[in-house]
Amino acid sequence: MKILVLNTGSSSVKYRLFDDTATLAKGLVERIGEPGGDAADHEAAMQRVMAEVDLAGLDAVGHRVVHGGTEFAEATVIDDVLVATVERLVPLAPLHNPAALTGIAVARKLLPAVPQVAVFDTAFHQTIPPEGSTYAIDTALTDRWQIRRYGFHGTSHAYVARKTAELLGLPAATAKVITLHLGNGASACAVDGGRSVATSMGMSPLSGLVMGTRCGDIDPTVIFHLHRVAGLPIEEIERSLTRSAGMQGLTGDNDMRTVEHRWQQGDHAATLAIDLYCRRIKEYVGMYLAVLGGADAITFTAGIGEKSPEVRAHSLAGLTALGITIDDPRNTRNAQIISPDGAAVAVCVVPTDEELEIAGQVATVLSR
Known part of the structure; x- marks a missing residue:
């Protein structure tokens, strides 16, 4: 399966193209929107990726999204409902989720026929039991403002734990x-x-x-x-x-x-x-x-x-x-x-x- 993985930051797009587990191409478009940068905006950055990388036969695009709140416990196919939910979660990740949303919007526009999937840093930690994810504060505040332990680096921890088991x-x-x-x-x-x-x-x-x-x-x-x-x-x-x-x-x-x-x-x-x-x-x-x-x-x-x-x-x-x-x-x-x-x-x-x-x-x- 040919998959393009995108990690979109506020001023960069890191990409890697896979054919199953083999890496076909990878790179970084940085200083987006800055004088002398690689691209004028994120759309121009994605167009540059598409020009540099052979995307013929692309099966899917995977987007790294930092925060999925409690709504996403696994990777999820992107649709308008998912986009609206990630937008609603921006206050929980104001530096990261807006950039991911930009990458999603540009990729959906430029590759409309290709399935897009969001993979959340927080999803792996949704299995933490309530006594490990709950803070001992007023539950009225917790419920109203979505306060809890979410955890991050989930894709790394999941990958490394599995590889450790294989190694041993x-x-x-x-x-x-x-x-x-x-x-x-x-x-x-x-x-x-x-x-x-x-x-x-x-x-x-x-x-x-x-x-x-x-x-x-x-x-x-x-x-x-x-x-x-x-x-x-x-x-x-x-x-x-x-x-x-x-x-x-x-x-x-x-x-x-x-x-x-x-x-x-x-x-x-x-x-x-x-x-x-x-x-x-x-x-x-x-x-x-x-x-x-x-x-x-x-x-x-x-x-x-x-x-x-x-x-x-x-x-x-x-x-x-x-x-x-x-x-x-x-x-x-x-x-x-x-x-x-x-x-x-x-x-x-x-x-x-x-x-x-x-x-x-x-x-x-x-x-x-």
Whole structure:
């Protein structure tokens, strides 16, 4: 099946063309609408993709959509009702859903005869039970304003958990895997038999692990204090916690490679940042071991998870009593399995492939 996967941002379109699992073409149209950019607008960007890529015989287009609320628990064929629902969910993802809607509108206009499918980052986490997705606040507020844990990076967690089970020769239907998606954005997920039962990101991608520019978990009183006592407007606080926090806020740099280098040189700020980053991961691993009642594997993925032996080792150090051990030579060479033979809990490194997962979900929907 020939499927074009589109990830539309506010100023970019990332694309990848598949024939079943084989990649036929991929690329990025960026700085859309900017002086000297690749395209004047999103329609021009899509026209450029169509000019550069052979779309003859295209079977479907798959669109990454960040937020599906509680309305979408799986990939869904796009129609006017779906578009209206995603538009209604814009307040839950004001930076991401509008861009996805633009990509959908342009692709439907330029490829009217080709089925279009939306694949939602949040859909995988719809299996989290109510006690894991509900916040302990006034239910009148919860119901009126759609406040709950939604979770994100769903396509990555789904793909990596399944690939971990395959790697270890475990039945996917029973495997218990803790997946750690560590990139500039980072999240943890507890996967039980292919179903998400807990995840670190919440109503937005701000909570949970420490990230490149996002704070992760903090006491909400920090926001009240900065507003009431420091006199900062809500917009400035939001901007600080999303764009100037995390590793950026702790060290002045959000590139983990640079922070690690400073850490190795004995830099105090970098040392604190790495210690905090890895401790938060360790805390979530412990919590998810409890939620799952034990795990078959802990799997690192995404840019930092796949490429940083130091972060992997530091995050799981001291957990030998829980059956979690890393084999240093395997870890250093980024082997797929970095735990010793016979370890009670396997520790793995599995590259993520969100575009391939999206294409797979599109093919599954259309085969029905």
